Amino acid sequence: MVEKTSEYFANVIILAHSTFDDVEYTTDATPERTILQIHGNYGVYKVFITELLSEEIRKYRYYILKKNRVEAGFDNASDPRAIRLKYGKIGSEYAGRYIPHLHLNDKTTIELTENMTFFGFIHWMKENVSLSSNPPGRFARPTIPTSSLPW
Template identity: 40%
Template structure:
């Protein structure tokens, strides 16, 4: 990380709190080898969950999900998902079984697509451009 882990966590929290209501910091942990952040908040009638894990080697694992009554509306993460690995590598997917693949989930994880790496700011921008109706209460 170019900035300290505390500064990075503070930046993500500020972005999240500026966009979502009723935000809760579920977990904030900073150790020499890892920093972990878990947040939740509301986006209109939906709930938003964020989890980011930064490692000292510069790698980052993330998950951003929008749920409506516990059902996934949309989610972005970079998991070692077997379906994503098959999409990316075909029959040789097992050779890459631990690789983190950026992907996009829809409709309660019924479909996935490969994506570019995502961060909190990009996730928020995607939501505002693609799910603006979700942020309006009463709809």
């Protein structure tokens, strides 16, 4: 697991460096979990990436901001809005479930997605986010390219 994690993080960092400007990243690990945090610039946008590998689950956060506005945010956090979309209701029986979803329009709208990878996020971003300051228009529904991941 340690080797696979290191290799995965290395690939993410390499791709981040080749895609974004002014990339900064930190990693940390305990005997049971590892975390990678990256931030960088993509044209006029700021990008914030978190990958937490914990209890055999990959928890991810891929956020694109323009100033303080969340243009898009892919994550699989236990968000009640995503839980309600998936199960029709929220409550203690659904608490803690990891639901892949996409926030748009400064987090005023939310869509369920398939589990997203960093590579899939880059692919989606290049298809949907213009480097210039022009309004991006309506983002397309994400299609995640298949990739082999340890999780």
